[in-house]
Amino acid sequence: MTFPRHRGLTEQAAQAAVDSACRMLRLPTIRRQFGELADTATREQMTYLGFLAELLMAECDDRARRRSERRIKATAFPRDKSLREYDFDANPHIDPAVIHTLAACEWVKKGQPLCLIGDSGTGKSHLLIALGTEAAMKGFRVRYTLATKLVNELVEAADDKQLSKTIARYGRVDLLCIDELGYMELDRRGAELLFQVLTEREEKASVAIASNESFGGWTKTFTDPRLCAAIVDRLTFGGNIIETGTESYRLAQTRARVEQRTAG
Structure with missing residues (x-):
């Protein structure tokens, strides 16, 4: 024309x-x-x-x-969460300065891991998704998954002789966010397959996990002590560990709303 x-x-x-x-x-x-x-x-x-x-x-x-x-959509986050929405005042265990430093995503650029450890309702998943969103906005390829979903996918891939392809796909993202690690016991095969994913990414690309169990309690998830120790090593070496505490601010907020309605 x-x-x-x-x-x-x-x-x-x-x-x-x-x-x-x-x-x-x-x-x-x-x-x-x-x-x-x-x-x-x-x-x-x-x-x-x-x-x-x-x-x-x-x-x-x-x-x-x-x-x-497009990058945020490709993460497969189950819901939108941002750091602006996080109530730092409600959780004194979290240092806002540390979180905002992490939001700069230098740890993702360096391929370092991040562990968010704390009880249910303390904001682990919120921070995991919010920091993952920050990384996606800065141009990094990010993928979110539940621990059990990832393990099930790996087992199915192994049965279909597609394991190498699946591990390579997870290896290509800059940041892999694994939520709810520690909620369910994994059999040895599932734990070994997860270990392969972590090994593929070691010192090359970041993994961020959220877990309701302290590292000492991970033997309930990974029943082989040596494998458990190796997984903990992969997820902590040179990385950042954020403890979100044991008091559920989500439960506290619910109680506060109930009290307000009762008082009204």
Whole structure:
């Protein structure tokens, strides 16, 4: 397709030409916003160069936003959680400065592990998802899974002779978030398969886990003591350990709401 190059384009023809060009060049943001930005440019007496810069920056910003949204969607997080929503005042065990340092994602860049340890309702999963979201927004490939779901997937892959392919797929992400590790006992085969995933990622790519058990209680999940020790070593060497405590602020919030209704 060719476009007319003479100066006599009517306003309507110019708009149609811009629309067609944007479709051809795949510039959806400029296509949507050029009319509004053109009005702004006229009103603020922008130079041609300034107007062009505004158009291109709008396209770049929107592309970055869409990429970020795609990365967050690819994480398979079960729900949206952000650090802004986390109530640090309700959990004195959590140092906000430490969490916001982790949100910079240098540990992901370095391939270091992260362990969030604490009882139910203390905000482990919230922090796991929120920090994973921060990583995705910064351009890292992130994947979330429940520990039992991951192990079941690995067992099925092994039965179908697809284990190497599955482990390689999990090995390609920059950050693997494993939630609810320690809630259920794993048989030796499942534990060994999980160990293979951790070994594949060791010192190359980050693993973040959330567990309701302290490391001393992991022998209930990984019943082989030597394998348990090896898994703990993989998840703690050179990494960050955040203890979220034992008091459920989720339960405390529920009680507070009940008390408010009763008082009202």
